[in-house]
Amino acid sequence: MTLDLTAGVTAARGFSAAGVAAGLKRTGAKDLALVVNGGPRHQAAGLFTSNRVFAAPVAWSRQAVKDGRLVAVALNSGGANACTGPAGWEDAAQTARLVAQGLACPEADVAVCSTGLIGQRLDMAAVALGVGLALKALAPSGGADAAHAIMTTDTKTKQAAHRDPAGWTIGGMAKGAGMLAPGLATMLVVLTTDADIESNELRLALWAATSVSFDRADSDGCMSTNDSVLLLASGASGTRPDLDDFSDALTAVCVSLARQLIADAEGAEHEITIQVSGAASEEDAVEVARAVARSNLFKCAIAGADPNWGRVLAAVGTTQAAFDPDLIDVAFNGVEVFRQGTPGADRSQVDLTGRQVQVDIDLHAGRHQGVVWTNDLTHGYVSENADYSS
Amino acid sequence: MTLDLTAGVTAARGFSAAGVAAGLKRTGAKDLALVVNGGPRHQAAGLFTSNRVFAAPVAWSRQAVKDGRLVAVALNSGGANACTGPAGWEDAAQTARLVAQGLACPEADVAVCSTGLIGQRLDMAAVALGVGLALKALAPSGGADAAHAIMTTDTKTKQAAHRDPAGWTIGGMAKGAGMLAPGLATMLVVLTTDADIESNELRLALWAATSVSFDRADSDGCMSTNDSVLLLASGASGTRPDLDDFSDALTAVCVSLARQLIADAEGAEHEITIQVSGAASEEDAVEVARAVARSNLFKCAIAGADPNWGRVLAAVGTTQAAFDPDLIDVAFNGVEVFRQGTPGADRSQVDLTGRQVQVDIDLHAGRHQGVVWTNDLTHGYVSENADYSS
Numbered sequence: 050m051t052l053d054l055t056a057g058v059t060a061a062r063g064f065s066a067a068g069v070a071a072g073l074k075r076t077g078a079k080d081l082a083l084v085v086n087g088g089p090r091h092q093a094a095g096l097f098t099s100n101r102v103f104a105a106p107v108a109w110s111r112q113a114v115k116d117g118r119l120v121a122v123a124l125n126s127g128g129a130n131a132c133t134g135p136a137g138w139e140d141a142a143q144t145a146r147l148v149a150q151g152l153a154c155p156e157a158d159v160a161v162c163s164t165g166l167i168g169q170r171l172d173m174a175a176v177a178l179g180v181g182l183a184l185k186a187l188a189p190s191g192g193a194d195a196a197h198a199i200m201t202t203d204t205k206t207k208q209a210a211h212r213d214p215a216g217w218t219i220g221g222m223a224k225g226a227g228m229l230a231p232g233l234a235t236m237l238v239v240l241t242t243d244a245d246i247e248s249n250e251l252r253l254a255l256w257a258a259t260s261v262s263f264d265r266a267d268s269d270g271c272m273s274t275n276d277s278v279l280l281l282a283s284g285a286s287g288t289r290p291d292l293d294d295f296s297d298a299l300t301a302v303c304v305s306l307a308r309q310l311i312a313d314a315e316g317a318e319h320e321i322t323i324q325v326s327g328a329a330s331e332e333d334a335v336e337v338a339r340a341v342a343r344s345n346l347f348k349c350a351i352a353g354a355d356p357n358w359g360r361v362l363a364a365v366g367t368t369q370a371a372f373d374p375d376l377i378d379v380a381f382n383g384v385e386v387f388r389q390g391t392p393g394a395d396r397s398q399v400d401l402t403g404r405q406v407q408v409d410i411d412l413h414a415g416r417h418q419g420v421v422w423t424n425d426l427t428h429g430y431v432s433e434n435a436d437y438s439s
Numbered sequence: 440m441t442l443d444l445t446a447g448v449t450a451a452r453g454f455s456a457a458g459v460a461a462g463l464k465r466t467g468a469k470d471l472a473l474v475v476n477g478g479p480r481h482q483a484a485g486l487f488t489s490n491r492v493f494a495a496p497v498a499w500s501r502q503a504v505k506d507g508r509l510v511a512v513a514l515n516s517g518g519a520n521a522c523t524g525p526a527g528w529e530d531a532a533q534t535a536r537l538v539a540q541g542l543a544c545p546e547a548d549v550a551v552c553s554t555g556l557i558g559q560r561l562d563m564a565a566v567a568l569g570v571g572l573a574l575k576a577l578a579p580s581g582g583a584d585a586a587h588a589i590m591t592t593d594t595k596t597k598q599a600a601h602r603d604p605a606g607w608t609i610g611g612m613a614k615g616a617g618m619l620a621p622g623l624a625t626m627l628v629v630l631t632t633d634a635d636i637e638s639n640e641l642r643l644a645l646w647a648a649t650s651v652s653f654d655r656a657d658s659d660g661c662m663s664t665n666d667s668v669l670l671l672a673s674g675a676s677g678t679r680p681d682l683d684d685f686s687d688a689l690t691a692v693c694v695s696l697a698r699q700l701i702a703d704a705e706g707a708e709h710e711i712t713i714q715v716s717g718a719a720s721e722e723d724a725v726e727v728a729r730a731v732a733r734s735n736l737f738k739c740a741i742a743g744a745d746p747n748w749g750r751v752l753a754a755v756g757t758t759q760a761a762f763d764p765d766l767i768d769v770a771f772n773g774v775e776v777f778r779q780g781t782p783g784a785d786r787s788q789v790d791l792t793g794r795q796v797q798v799d800i801d802l803h804a805g806r807h808q809g810v811v812w813t814n815d816l817t818h819g820y821v822s823e824n825a826d827y828s829s
Contacts (some may be wrong), residue, residue, distance in 0.1 A: 057811035083451045096747040099761075100753060100756040101755075101756040101764065102752045102753060102755060102764045103756070121468075128587075129749075130754050131749065131752075131753075132748075132749060132764075132777065132780070132782070133781070134780055135763070136481065166749065167747075167749025167752065167753065168746075168777070168782050169748045169782075170747065222596075228519070247447065260756075269735045270734075270735065270755045271731070271734055271735060271750075271754070272753065272756070273751075273753065274752070274756065276735045303523065305561070341521070343660070343822070344659045344660075344661055345659045345660065345661060345735065345816075345820075346659065346672075346824055349820070349824030350824065350825065352821065353824070353826050355825070357557075357560045358522075358558065359557025359664075360661075362492045362521075362522055362664070363490060363492060363521075363557065363661065363662065363663065365491075365492060365659070366490040366491040366492030366493070366662070366664065367490055367491075368491075372491075374491065374492045387558070390522070390524055391522070391523070391524035391526075392523070392524075392558050392559075403553070420709075425825075426735075426820075426821060427821060428737070428818055428821050429741065430735075430821075431739055431816060431817060431818050431820075431821055433816075434735070434740040434743070435740065435743030435745070435815075435816075435817070435818075436470050436743050
């Protein structure tokens with residue numbers, strides 16, 4: 050499936066967006082985004098962090114999307130509005146209210162997303178100013194500005210769109226530079242479509258898409274307080290999609306955005322694909338891949354271009370997956386360095402100087418497979434997260 | 440309890456030890472240690488890594504200690520003998536046989552421990568030479584040499600001893616600079632006592648001691664293929680200990696060694712104590728403490744002397760422990776930065792320039808508590824683990 054990586058939340062008909070500088074970021078960079086569904090329909094679905102310590106905007110948006118209907122999403126960088134108590138909840142509600150007034154819609158149809166430092170109140174004067182500016186700037190060409198306005202330690206915007214031959218489109222934007230960026234949180238994703246589709250169908254497709262995309266991207270094992278993925282459908286194409294096609298396209302857009310997040314993760318010098326095959330179940334495959342993706346020693350080895358398969362096996366051994374250690378194969382970039390439980394090709398044959406690293410693990414325990422994407426653990430990661438002044 | 444940190448495996452009567460240079464390390468440093476129990480009794484207990492990918496010496500020693508009897512422990516650095524297949528098992532057996540021949544004891548009474556790079560065969564000519572040298576060098580004063588010979592990336596030896604007024608002594612040595620050191624593995628511990636005590640009593644005391652010491656030290660979340668903790672009792676004091684006193688003393692020695700490991704962990708610039716109180720159970724307390732100890736973002740923040748309590752809460756929220764986010768308190772070095780679910784004292788009041796960091800988390804969910812020791816994630820850690828050439 051060929052995606053357009055230059056188009057995002059306004060690729061689909063019926064949507065307008067804006068990204069403005071509200072003054073939440075001291076740098077003066079864009080920090081407030083608005084995505085508005087102009088209809089005719091306003092179907093929606095959302096998925097949120099499973100962290101039990103979740104931010105006020107997550108609590109607000111979870112409630113707002115519950116009825117399967119959203120008109121707009123307001124997003125800010127420059128503050129996560131997490132761990133801010135009852136006052137933080139009031140700030141999230143107030144943000145929704147300001148947008149709702151401008152759009153003449155119920156406040157319960159406005160979702161709110163925040164990203165930035167945990168534990169600080171938002172400057173609500175800046176938010177009010179920003180909402181006003183964004184309402185004025187709303188445009189069908191505003192997707193790129195919105196994608197800019199949600200960046201924190203991201204160095205690039207993340208956008209992707211699929212235009213289906215059947216006449217409907219899915220587009221989206223994402224931000225995040227690690228599961229939880231420096232003092233900053235986190236992964237925010239807004240997806241839009243002009244397909245004519247019901248909210249319960251959106252919910253199923255979104256669950257299916259995220260479970261093999263954002264849920265498979267693991268930068269640093271840290272789960273955020275603010276993760277939000279929202280999907281809005283305008284019906285403006287007038288086309289009812291084939292549901293399997295829609296689900297496939299949504300998955301492709303989400304996989305693209307997830308991989309763009311990993312590629313731009315804090316300090317990343319290598320993008321690592323961990324592919325587990327021969328597993329007794331898909332759960333086993335993902336558990337094994339995730340254990341390797343979370344091994345700091347493995348991630349440091351890749352930073353040093355060292356095909357240290359011992360660290361891969363040590364991580365595999367911590368899982369509950371079905372396998373016999375004497376049957377496992379491990380390959381780095383196609384070179385099988387461990388075969389049937391004993392050392393294989395010499396590690397000097399592995400070239401890890403490129404940015405893309407593929408680790409293949411065959412458990413020889415079944416027919417299932419799974420993939421997790423991660424990145425290496427570098428001096429850059431430590432610098433961004435140790436030297437960031439909170 | 441006051442411990443002697445200059446005495447180790449030969450502090451207790453009946454034990455002799457040696458540490459020699461066998462040529463396994465290219466540097467010419469000591470790399471083979473031998474600890475021998477001269478009796479009159481030879482009671483023993485052992486605990487090993489729960490990693491399902493475990494090294495040949497772990498398999499050998501697990502079997503050797505099963506009958507509660509050991510005469511000697513041979514330990515080498517310079518090679519983990521892990522993931523080496525059937526040939527690796529034969530190397531471990533051969534090491535035990537060489538020692539057994541020299542001591543005229545059954546090979547099944549000799550435990551073997553290895554640490555170093557995973558996936559390479561040991562140079563058995565060097566091991567044979569080293570065993571010969573060690574047998575000759577065995578002395579009641581050899582504890583320090585043995586502690587030296589098991590070091591890998593450790594910068595210091597780790598020893599501790601308790602001399603009980605009742606007439607018996609417990610001493611021990613440890614190595615490890617991270618759960619799994621660079622391409623190198625791992626934590627090895629040998630404990631000795633001259634108390635007159637049975638192997639089943641040793642087993643219970645060892646389990647109790649390790650569960651609140653080595654099991655609570657979490658440097659980088661990485662589980663080794665070679666972790667081994669062995670406890671040998673000679674009965675040479677002729678004194679049967681009070682079992683509670685013995686258990687307490689063994690725990691104190693193990694806690695000291697565990698904290699010495701964390702203090703010397705790779706790249707560590709801060710030693711962090713995470714104390715969770717107000718938990719509904721001890722398991723909850725340890726789960727919460729461990730989640731924080733494994734957060735790379737938290738560990739990077741401490742490296743940067745940043746009291747980033749948002750990262751603590753984000754980690755707490757990933758656990759299944761009983762708590763209400765609105766009731767949690769978090770303090771850094773005694774300064775309560777988060778109180779009852781809202782920001783507390785300003786973080787500028789926290790001084791993290793010292794090496795010791797205490798994080799107190801009160802869940803207000805019960806009366807139980809638990810502690811985990813960890814260290815920060817620094818440039819030094821990345822350097823040691825990325826730049827190490829395998």
